[in-house]
Amino acid sequence: MRKTTDRSKKTVGAVLAAGFFILIVLACLAFLLLPLLPWGTSLWAAVIGVVVLCVLPLAAVLIGVVAVLIQRLREIEGGEEDEAKKY
Numbered sequence: 001m002r003k004t005t006d007r008s009k010k011t012v013g014a015v016l017a018a019g020f021f022i023l024i025v026l027a028c029l030a031f032l033l034l035p036l037l038p039w040g041t042s043l044w045a046a047v048i049g050v051v052v053l054c055v056l057p058l059a060a061v062l063i064g065v066v067a068v069l070i071q072r073l074r075e076i077e078g079g080e081e082d083e084a085k086k087y
């Protein structure tokens with residue numbers, strides 16, 4: 001089977017897609033955390049608790065995206081990117 005794909009294009013595509021998704025998640029995190037800048041509120045501890053509950057899943061998503069990106073880059077580097085086409 002002839003290889004007609006370019007690995008650098010696949011690498012750039014994977015990095016761009018992951019980078020775009022990371023930017024979206026970071027924007028969501030910023031919108032959650034920016035209102036906390038005025039520290040003088042009386043309900044500050046309760047607000048922090050709620051924000052932490054919202055931030056933790058987003059942080060987990062970011063970690064997952066980075067892990068999948070690293071795995072994808074290793075697949076591309078190892079030449080496994082076209083293995084699914086055999087089946």
